[in-house]
Structure formats: C-alpha cells, structure tokens
Amino acid sequence: MDGRAEDLVARRRRLLGRGYQLLYDEPLELVRGDGVYLFDRDGRGYLDAYNNVPVVGHCQPDVVAAIQRQVATLNTNTRYLAEPILDYAERLLATHAAELDRVLFTCSGSEAVDLALRVARQATGATGVIVTTNAYHGVTMATAAISPSLGPGAPAGPGLRTVAAPAPLGDDDGTAFAGRVERAIEVLRDDGHELAAMVVDTALVSDGIVMEPASFLGPVVATIRAAGGLFVADEVQAGFGRSGTDLWAYARHGIVPDLVTLGKPMGNGMPIAALVARVELTDGFGDAVRYFNTCAGNSVSIAAAAAVLEMIERDRLLANATSMGDRVRAGLREIAAEHPELTRVRGAGLYVAADLCDPETGAVRGDLTKLVVERLRARGVLISAVGPQRETLKIRPPLPIAAGDVDHLLEQVAATMATLTG
C-alpha cells in the first residue's frame, strides 16, 4: 500500500470505524467507471469481473442520461400520481409469472426481504422460517437473523431452521433437498412454529453458487406449499438477467414463487429494490398496516430502473450473459485441465464459480482462492471469493462484457494459476 492508500485507510478507520471492510490486501482507490472497466487515480484500468450492481455496465450512457434528465426535472415520492412508476411496474411485472401481479418498492434488497418476511407472517399468521445453512439475505435485524453466513453476531430467532443447500454440481434433482426441508418443517412444528416462509437465494451464492441442476427448487416449493408456507425467491443476487436464460433465476427451475425480492442491479447503482407478489398477499398486508417507504420508488430511481430494463432488452443482454458465461466456463475448464487445483467450474449465465482445492485430497483450499483473487487484482482483473470456507471464485462481470474481455480474464486466470504452485 502506498502512502496515500495508507492515509485513506487510516481516515476510514477514524471516520467510518472498524466495521467497514475493503476488498483486496492492496485496496483500490477508484475514480472512474466505464462499461466493464474501473480506473484508479493513476489511470490504470481494471476489468471488473465482480460487481453485479452495474448490471448494464459502469456509467452506461442511456442510464446516466435518464438519471441526469430526471434529477433536473422532478424527484419525489409515491404519494403523488406519476406515469413513469406505473409504466415501469407494468413492464417489470410482465417479466414475471402471471400470478405475480403486484410490486412494492423499497430502497434496498434488505428492505425487500424484510418486507417479504412481514408479508409472509401477516398472510400465514405463522412465524417459522427456513433458509439454507450459509444463507445471506440482508442487514436489517429481521434479515440478518435469517442470514447464518453472518455468524453468531447476528442471532437467529427461535423460529428459524436451516437446511443444507444442494452440493455444487451434485446430482440432487431436488428430492433430497425437499426431504431436508420437510424435516425442518416438522422440527419447527415440534418447537411450536408453523411455517411462514422459506427464503432461498435463487443462485445460492453464499452457499457456494449452486445453480444446477436447474430443477432442484421444484420439489422444495411443493413441500413448502403443502405445509401452508410461502416460497420467497430472493433474486437480489441473481436477478435482472445474470443467469442468462431468463431475467429471473427462479424461472430456470420452472417454479412460480409466492414472493420475489429484487435489489442490487435494479437501478444499476441507484438505490432501488422491490417485492413482487400475488395481489392477495400485498393487499392483505396493505389492509393490515400502513407501509410508506419515503425514498422507495422515487422519480430518479424509477428512471434509472426503467433504463436498465430497457438496456437489458435492447442490447439482448440475456443472450450475451449466456454466451459469455459459457465462454468463461469453457475457458476455466481448459485451465482446470492444466491445473487440477481449479475444480468444479459452474454457474449459469454470468454467475460463474469455481473452487480451489488440494488435488490430492480434494479438500477445498480457501487460502488458494484468496491467492488467486489477490494476484488477479494485481494483474488488473477484479473478482472475489465466496462460499462457506471462501473456497469459491466469484465471477460476475456486468452483462455487456465482450468476448475480448472474457478472453483477457481467462488469460489472466491462466497466468495466475501458473504462478500458484510455483
């Protein structure tokens, strides 16, 4: 770290405190973004293969123009009539299953999941919740309490049960997963909690990015419904086209959730998130309790979100996510053939994952994963790590990434792997 970086780190500590964490041992000071690239003060460009928030690319010109225009015209709340929020809501709902016919806006994905929990408890009159073992669903008190990946500092309530997610690249068609859910429902009942909801990140990111076989959620949804609970598809991580074949990762599983939470990429960086649901759930909740979220669905965030959806469609970003994601995976598999430490290449669309392991024992090696992440950063390529032991490379560039940038990413991964055992 140079002197300037050290100063900034010290100031962060003094002003924001110890809780604020930085990516990389040599943290980056970024000053500019453009497409799939980020730039530091010295003008050095970094291929951003990590940030899923700028889903249509950093500073995408049409999104920027929409925000610039709206912020100079009007920025207000949902207690006045406005056409743009309705046009956006209509367009957004048209991308979901027909049964999902209402949208409530929030400021963050955490607020969306928090609201889903409130709606589910209101609708079912029950308190039991099931999530996966290493789930992450948000930072509010209620969502942190259903996020075991945060550790014991975010204590879970008594009505929570966790179930192991399917293994990456396992062969469970969902039957075994549903069996675990069934037993969790029974244990909840033994403890006096009927089931309100199961909440599942549809890419199971913090459980290690598990997206295949794309059917394993079907039996789980049936099990949840049979118990009178609601199925919440948390699309905050996976939504808005990242999985390639559809805007929503839940659609890959052929399921229709009761509630869907949207967030991070929704405004390409402008804070906006949402809960999509069936009318009887939102109206039942709305009748029971007032809900007004001041900045949620504000005019500027809606303008950004509308531009994002337009860009995904106009630039055919689903198809690009599929083909570029497949290109990344094919390239990683070639590298893995040379370097057996790299294994379990997986994902869907531009959610790409691979583990680092000991080739002799097969044991995962989070330390190697960290080395790869840090060395790639030194080579100007940004990715990160995830998974229960942070053993998994997490690769998720903005959706418009081009083949040349994918090839650059792969070259750098190959070069990094070559240094690993040296």
Added chain:
Amino acid sequence: MDGRAEDLVARRRRLLGRGYQLLYDEPLELVRGDGVYLFDRDGRGYLDAYNNVPVVGHCQPDVVAAIQRQVATLNTNTRYLAEPILDYAERLLATHAAELDRVLFTCSGSEAVDLALRVARQATGATGVIVTTNAYHGVTMATAAISPSLGPGAPAGPGLRTVAAPAPLGDDDGTAFAGRVERAIEVLRDDGHELAAMVVDTALVSDGIVMEPASFLGPVVATIRAAGGLFVADEVQAGFGRSGTDLWAYARHGIVPDLVTLGKPMGNGMPIAALVARVELTDGFGDAVRYFNTCAGNSVSIAAAAAVLEMIERDRLLANATSMGDRVRAGLREIAAEHPELTRVRGAGLYVAADLCDPETGAVRGDLTKLVVERLRARGVLISAVGPQRETLKIRPPLPIAAGDVDHLLEQVAATMATLTG
C-alpha cells in the same frame, strides 16, 4: 378527479396494490419541481409546504449538478477507497457533538433506526426498548415493531414499552416525562427485559410535533443512562437544519445522544441515510458481525449529500429556517386570533404545527384539519396532517422558502379558515 387521474389511480391499484396511498382527495399528478414549487401537467404551480425531503429545494441546481457529474463518472460501493465519502463523513461528524465520532451509512432512515437497534442490543446485551405512545420509526420489521402509530398491524415485541410524549405547549421541563420513562424501565425489568435503548424522534412528529420547551429531553437522557440504556435521537424527520437553531434538533435540548439516526433530507431525495455514534458502539458492533450495505454510501448518494450540507451552510439555511418559521408561526397566531378553531401554533424553525379544535369545548377536530389540508391543496398550497387524531396541521416547506412565499401560504391559510365555518 378527472378521467386521467382516475385512470392513473386505477393503474396504481392494479400494479402497486391497495397499500399505496395518495395525498389529497384530489390526488396530484406532478411532473416538475423547482425550489419550493411543484408543478402538475397543466403547468399549475403548488407551493410545497409539506415535503421535508427536498430540504434545499426541489431540483436545487448545485445538488443536481453534483449528481449529474458523479453519475457520469463513477458510482460504486464502500469496499473501495474513495476520498469523497471520507470528506463528507468528516464534515458530517464535525456538525455533531465531539463524542459522536463515527458514521455508518445506510440506504434509508428505516435502515438507520434498524441498525441503531442492532447496535444498542449488541452493546448492552439487553432487549428492552422504550418509545413514545404514537411513535413512528420506520418500516422494517424491527422498526415497525417500535412504531405504535402504525397500529396493531405492526405487532410490537414483548420487550417494548411506550410512554406518553410531553403535551404540545405543555410546561413539563422533562421531569414528568422522565418519571414516565423511569416507570417504564421498572415495568420492563419486571417483565425480564433490561433496557437496551430509548428511541425518540427529536421533533416528536407523529406524537403531534412537540419541540418545546427545548430542554425536556435532558432528564430523560439521564434516566436512560442511569438504567444502562442508550439514548437514540431519531433525526430522520427533524435533522439537517429544519429546527432552525442547529442542524440537529437534539442540540436544542442540550443533550448528547449515544446514537443518532439520519435520513430523509440527507440527499435531498437521493436515498442515503446514516447512523452516527460513539466509536466503541460502532466498533463493538463491527467486531461482532459483518455489516455491508451494498448501495449505502454509494458515490452518487454521497455527492448529493455533500452538496446538501454545502448548500445549507453556504445559503445560511439555518437562519432562514428560524426567521421564516417564526414568520409562519406569527402569521398563524394572527389568523388564530380571528379564528379560534385554530390553536396551539407551535414548532421550531420550519417544523410548524397547529391544531384544529372546537372553540367551545377545546376538543381537537381532525375533520376540520382535513378540511383545511384539502382546501389548501385546492388553492395551490401543499401541507398535510399528523398527530394521534390527525388533528395537527403539518407545515414543513423546503428550507430556502422566501418571505413572499410564506406570506402567500399565510394568505391562503387565512382565506381557507374564513371558509371553514361558512
């Protein structure tokens, strides 16, 4: 309502559901904002004497320029180094008591209060919370549970006690209020809950806007501290200069809170909020649990927030809030002398309140308050109602309001009062 408004209302119902409420019997379709004015599709201007979010005025040019510049340059998160967020944090903390030396960013005021509750529980190891009888503190599950003004649809946890707020224009110097808090602490202990925190909106808005005498929080803070609890000043409503004498309404009471929550006006409409606290609270929390809020403190929201703080200082908006607020109150008192239905004119700075009552019995008349609000809207002036029986006129224009606009507001209130008993 004309045909177009009816169509928009029907679309809202069909897309956003029954929970979304509109202001006014004849809802407004707004398309443009400028300073203290909002404009509908027909170009009719409305004096905005209601919205506290656009604290420096709708579409304030310097704030707009800051947002436009930043959104075209870079919009990213707090996991990279950046100077602007540190410059802003430094400036923001300098406006608070010296003991309050760390800031954590969130996306909304609800998230800030929710985080305050998490920090308070972590720091004290306790679960008891005290709020005022008609408090409102947010829409997450945890904050709705400490918002009795939301009614029984937002069920409170067992560790919550409410205490009556001081009466508007009463003579309690805080002794009686502190006595009620003391008894609430005892009842919490009887129920097995040690005190984690008391959370108080420093303008007591939903309890009817109670800001005088500006000392009544002193004894309460001492009582809370003596019981081992933390005092949370919720400045989401009152903060950023609205109370006139200081940026923060808590400062009027001569107190130093343990935690301060900021929100609504912080980004003049861009979603940004924060928790300000002593270092041992934030670092203790940060050590215990990971907290990363993706869009909180993003580059664009920080640019907006920095411009807001700059405008408040450069344009001497505290002084304007004081003098214009006093001008509104003086004018309302003149009108009240003619119309005894108008009573209890109060507030501080540009948080202005007055009640409508039956002049014979003194009983509050929420129906008259609603009439005044609706008739003012018809006359092109926007305010709203608040209070346990919605008996209180809530007047809080953007801080740069000029004397001519205040006089226009007062003329319209006078004309409206003249129609009231007709």
